[in-house]
Amino acid sequence: MMTYRSKRYITYLIITFCVVLLPFIQINGNQLFLLSFDRKEFHLLGAVFNIQELFVLPFLLILLFVGVFFATNLLGRVWCGWGCPQTIFRVIYRDLIEGKIFGLTQISNKQKAPDLSTPINKLKKLCSIVLISLCTFSASAVLLFYFVPPYDFFSYLSHPKDHLVLLGFWLSIGTFFTLDITLLKENFCIYVCPYSRVQSVLYDNDTQTVIYDQRRGGAIYQDNGEKFHQSLRLRDPQGECIECQKCVKVCPTHIDIRAGMQLECINCLECVDACSKVMGERSLPTLVNWSSNNALQTHSKVRYIRPKTIGYMLILALSIILATFMGSKKDDVLLNITRPTSLYTIHKNGKVSNEYVLFIENATPKDQNFSLSVLQNQDIKILRPEGEFSINAKEKKRVILVLEYDKKLEVKDHDKSIPFTLKLYSTQDPNLSIQKESVFIYPHKH
Numbered sequence: 001m002m003t004y005r006s007k008r009y010i011t012y013l014i015i016t017f018c019v020v021l022l023p024f025i026q027i028n029g030n031q032l033f034l035l036s037f038d039r040k041e042f043h044l045l046g047a048v049f050n051i052q053e054l055f056v057l058p059f060l061l062i063l064l065f066v067g068v069f070f071a072t073n074l075l076g077r078v079w080c081g082w083g084c085p086q087t088i089f090r091v092i093y094r095d096l097i098e099g100k101i102f103g104l105t106q107i108s109n110k111q112k113a114p115d116l117s118t119p120i121n122k123l124k125k126l127c128s129i130v131l132i133s134l135c136t137f138s139a140s141a142v143l144l145f146y147f148v149p150p151y152d153f154f155s156y157l158s159h160p161k162d163h164l165v166l167l168g169f170w171l172s173i174g175t176f177f178t179l180d181i182t183l184l185k186e187n188f189c190i191y192v193c194p195y196s197r198v199q200s201v202l203y204d205n206d207t208q209t210v211i212y213d214q215r216r217g218g219a220i221y222q223d224n225g226e227k228f229h230q231s232l233r234l235r236d237p238q239g240e241c242i243e244c245q246k247c248v249k250v251c252p253t254h255i256d257i258r259a260g261m262q263l264e265c266i267n268c269l270e271c272v273d274a275c276s277k278v279m280g281e282r283s284l285p286t287l288v289n290w291s292s293n294n295a296l297q298t299h300s301k302v303r304y305i306r307p308k309t310i311g312y313m314l315i316l317a318l319s320i321i322l323a324t325f326m327g328s329k330k331d332d333v334l335l336n337i338t339r340p341t342s343l344y345t346i347h348k349n350g351k352v353s354n355e356y357v358l359f360i361e362n363a364t365p366k367d368q369n370f371s372l373s374v375l376q377n378q379d380i381k382i383l384r385p386e387g388e389f390s391i392n393a394k395e396k397k398r399v400i401l402v403l404e405y406d407k408k409l410e411v412k413d414h415d416k417s418i419p420f421t422l423k424l425y426s427t428q429d430p431n432l433s434i435q436k437e438s439v440f441i442y443p444h445k446h
């Protein structure tokens with residue numbers, strides 16, 4: 001049967017392939033996911049959201065948090081062992097580069113530090129750091145592709161002096177990744193990452209996690225957490241654990257899972273593979289399982305469908321429906337009306353005009369001709385712009401709007417405001433229009 005390690009490696013390859021490929025996939029010229037501070041745009045599944053339309057972001061954050069809670073309640077720290085970049089890069093560095101390529105470490109014994117007493121091993125260590133640096137700086141670039149499109153990223157970096165901020169981010173993130181993977185190691189998971197602190201709150205007795213079967217294997221630790229000094233065979237002749245320590249040596253966070261669930265455990269399942277091999281040679285099932293407390297006690301399967309997981313699934317489904325609904329309501333044309341400081345102009349003929357600045361964005365993939373009309377008030381005429389004006393696909397335009405009130409001045413104590421609705425519409429596509437409300441100001445009689 002395929003080991004969990006092999007399954008994890010395949011998962012890592014699929015995740016890496018998807019994460020690297022995703023920024024290069026475009027729909028209608030837009031990325032599947034991009035949060036561009038430069039363009040003030042958010043791309044999701046090919047749709048573009050202007051910075052004013054980020055109403056979809058809260059739903060995505062709810063999805064993210066509820067998704068993490070749901071996954072943890074269902075499968076424990078499955079993210080840490082199977083999807084976290086920290087774990088993936090540690091496997092690449094420790095097990096592939098240092099272990100397989102340079103023979104400095106052993107995958108089956110992660111407790112043993114590399115022997116750096118000889119010059120050749122020091123050179124191998126240096127080469128390992130160079131190789132992992134290539135990976136971490138590439139990863140830093142891939143991370144930035146989700147904020148700066150890859151084509152822009154490479155063109156910006158060809159003129160580094162003009163893009164020092166981007167260069168600084170790329171180098172800082174790459175350096176941090178390198179130091180984290182080579183120096184901080186699993187201490188990041190234990191002492192820095194906040195996720196390990198909250199995991200226990202999200203667990204219940206049906207959560208699938210790494211558990212030592214004490215009833216079969218025998219107690220290794222006392223209730224106070226201290227290891228029994230007496231040998232297992234003496235205190236529990238029936239205990240199946242042979243104290244080979246293979247599950248302990250293989251553990252990347254240097255814990256003994258036989259002491260029970262610990263926050264250091266990243267759910268990598270290396271200990272399960274190790275014990276499966278040892279027990280398999282004796283034709284016995286593994287003593288370290290990926291199961292739940294209830295399943296182990298009752299010798300049954302893990303209960304995935306239960307009230308809590310159903311609740312999480314309902315919240316997730318609701319968030320997806322709301323995010324899709326809000327996303328589909330997004331406008332293809334955006335209009336903002338602002339007023340300059342002068343309130344109005346009184347002309348010699350007694351008419352009054354108001355000036356406005358319009359910010360219009362054509363978010364469609366086609367060039368459009370637009371026109372304006374005033375609704376609600378027949379007496380307000382458009383003096384400027386005259387006729388149609390065009391805006392190229394995905395471009396914004398600033399347009400000066402001048403309105404005139406075609407009515408005799410009235411006697412009033414204060415400046416009076418007349419509400420009106422401005423309609424912007426495409427002369428090519430009748431479905432493409434937007435309406436915004438504003439006010440026309442005219443003076444009281446002097």
Ligand code: SF4
Pocket residue numbers: 210247250251252253254255256257264265266267268269270271272
């Ligand atoms: S106890 Fe160690 S080896 Fe086992 S799953 Fe946890 S981190 Fe991995």
Ligand code: SF4
Pocket residue numbers: 217240241242243244245246247248258274275278287288
């Ligand atoms: S690998 Fe299995 S048999 Fe060996 S010490 Fe761990 S639990 Fe016991």
